[in-house]
Amino acid sequence: AQTVTQSQPEMSVQEAETVTLSCTYDTSESDYYLFWYKQPPSRQMILVIRQEAYKQQNATENRFSVNFQKAAKSFSLKISDSQLGDAAMYFCAYRTSSRNNNDMRFGAGTRLTVKP
Amino acid sequence: DTGVSQDPRHKITKRGQNVTFRCDPISEHNRLYWYRQTLGQGPEFLTYFQNEAQLEKSRLLSDRFSAERPKGSFSTLEIQRTEQGDSAMYLCASSLWLGQANEKLFFGSGTQLSVL
Numbered sequence: 475a476q477t478v479t480q481s482q483p484e485m486s487v488q489e490a491e492t493v494t495l496s497c498t499y500d501t502s503e504s505d506y507y508l509f510w511y512k513q514p515p516s517r518q519m520i521l522v523i524r525q526e527a528y529k530q531q532n533a534t535e536n537r538f539s540v541n542f543q544k545a546a547k548s549f550s551l552k553i554s555d556s557q558l559g560d561a562a563m564y565f566c567a568y569r570t571s572s573r574n575n576n577d578m579r580f581g582a583g584t585r586l587t588v589k590p
Numbered sequence: 591d592t593g594v595s596q597d598p599r600h601k602i603t604k605r606g607q608n609v610t611f612r613c614d615p616i617s618e619h620n621r622l623y624w625y626r627q628t629l630g631q632g633p634e635f636l637t638y639f640q641n642e643a644q645l646e647k648s649r650l651l652s653d654r655f656s657a658e659r660p661k662g663s664f665s666t667l668e669i670q671r672t673e674q675g676d677s678a679m680y681l682c683a684s685s686l687w688l689g690q691a692n693e694k695l696f697f698g699s700g701t702q703l704s705v706l
Contacts, residue, residue, distance in 0.1 A: 517699045517700050518593075518697055518699045519633070519681065519683070519697035520697070521694055521695065524694075565632045565633070567632070576623075576635070576638050576645070576646055577635045577646070578633075578695070580631075580634070582631050582632055583630075
């Protein structure tokens with residue numbers, strides 16, 4: 475079974491600085507999708523960025539980028555120029571490419587604090 | 591359209607009572623998912639619908655849980671004979687499924703259930 479591990483329960487960053495959140499996963503599949511979701515205090519999960527495993531190029535969305543290391547099964551999120559609004563829980567998630575399985579597996583999350 | 595809405599936002603009930611939650615997805619979305627999230631954990635998949643058909647149920651969904659999406663629009667999740675272990679946040683998400691597993695899920699703000 476696929477598992478997702480986020481080894482950092484909490485992280486903090488100074489406003490305008492850069493922070494990297496770690497995520498590792500376990501799978502025997504070669505084709506899958508990886509996601510980072512943000513959950514602010516409002517509780518609504520928001521998709522930050524996604525990566526297809528067959529793509530070697532790391533995904534980027536404005537200040538958010540990933541470092542996808544397929545062999546190491548690592549999928550870290552880098553937030554550049556951190557803003558106060560980035561403070562939230564961040565969840566890494568894995569999903570198989572199989573159409574027969576729609577179970578998206580989430581990690582336990584990392585709480586990010588942004589210091590002014 | 592303001593996104594995925596869930597009602598109620600909070601629910602407090604006594605052990606043994608039945609509760610029902612409602613989710614209204616984004617109007618053109620054909621898929622609807624239910625997740626459960628306990629404190630300090632990421633969301634766990636419960637079940638999902640494609641239009642009105644319930645296509646998959648997690649082992650987490652015991653016989654006391656039932657979900658419906660009668661007209662392929664809103665969905666309800668009912669828990670019968672609630673137990674204290676049912677206390678959690680119940681998240682709903684919807685998506686426009688076009689055949690790819692990297693579909694974008696849009697989440698609601700959840701219903702926080704407390705069973706006393």
